[in-house]
């Protein structure tokens with residue numbers, strides 16, 4: 001049970017990946033600062049979290065049902081908490097989507113927004129009244145580098161993350177008046193079930209409505225390059241969870257945090273040229289013109305941002 005000295009943290013999407021790791025790390029906090037409500041939409045998938053939470057299960061971590069797209073499910077979960085009290089909300093639940101938009105149904109496109117955007121809005125609306133009354137709170141959103149920089153064939157997913165960034169950026173200013181903080185965590189590629197789920201969907205589709213040239217760009221050029229990005233730059237969910245837990249522990253939490261310094265030069269391009277041409281053309285060239293340079297570019301990125309290089313240019 002939650003004791004008064006502990007902060008109650010509600011996390012969405014804890015059946016796998018980043019959400020599961022955040023739940024476990026917070027529940028195992030050496031200073032025992034947190035009581036974790038780890039939620040998932042399908043409780044039949046709780047086995048992995050139960051196994052990883054070990055001795056903290058039903059002590060500093062409880063598992064509850066919550067589907068972010070279902071208002072009833074969100075309300076029921078919150079109504080089950082003492083005084084509906086949530087000190088820290090971690091919006092982690094999310095779905096990806098890739099492919100030529102001509103071949104995606106409007107129903108599937110809307111589903112991405114239902115989870116990644118309206119799901120967060122749903123939770124935030126429910127916890128805000130309590131946070132405002134208590135004059136404290138922290139809302140964390142697992143956004144993405146794609147909330148800052150679009151990537152071809154991720155049009156809808158990137159739009160859903162841009163939408164949540166705009167929502168949070170607007171709300172954060174008002175909420176400071178109530179001593180409530182918002183933090184956007186912006187990972188690059190992370191090696192979770194996320195990529196595998198996308199590849200499964202791709203393998204089931206024959207891309208109805210898309211022309212052969214677009215399908216070729218997607219299958220023969222985008223997919224292998226994107227996979228390579230996951231292999232070379234991908235982080236572990238544990239690393240992203242660790243960065244998130246650090247932000248949760250801050251007295252004055254930062255508004256934005258990119259977890260992958262190897263990816264940061266790519267998100268910086270649009271701020272270096274406000275016509276937007278630098279970022280659009282760089283991504284175009286990386287993918288379509290400098291195919292053979294692509295591996296070199298990845299290694300170059302690693303080189304300019306890795307610790308050994310930093311030590312050489314900024315000796316301590």
Ligand SMILES: NC(=O)C1=CN([C@@H]2O[C@H](COP(=O)(O)OP(=O)(O)OC[C@H]3O[C@@H](n4cnc5c(N)ncnc54)[C@H](OP(=O)(O)O)[C@@H]3O)[C@@H](O)[C@H]2O)C=CC1
Pocket residue numbers: 012013014015016017018019040041042045066067068069092093094095096115119142143144145186187188189190191192193194195197237
């Ligand atoms: N992996 C990556 O490369 C990156 C991921 N992210 C973001 O990180 C977050 C976590 O993804 P990640 O751990 O990688 O992927 P996973 O697929 O491993 O985890 C996604 C989680 O979200 C849950 N979920 C999906 N829909 C709902 C819903 N309607 N209600 C409640 N839970 C739901 C899934 O549950 P279920 O098992 O039932 O499907 C699962 O627990 C997402 O928001 C994603 O956009 C950001 C940057 C990069």
Ligand SMILES: CC1=C(/C=C/C(C)=C/C=C/C(C)=C/C=O)C(C)(C)CCC1
Pocket residue numbers: 143144145146151152187188189190222225226227229266283286287
């Ligand atoms: C960087 C880069 C690429 C791919 C990036 C990818 C695939 C990023 C994935 C990010 C994820 C999965 C975020 C999740 O929220 C391309 C277009 C292959 C080529 C140009 C450089």
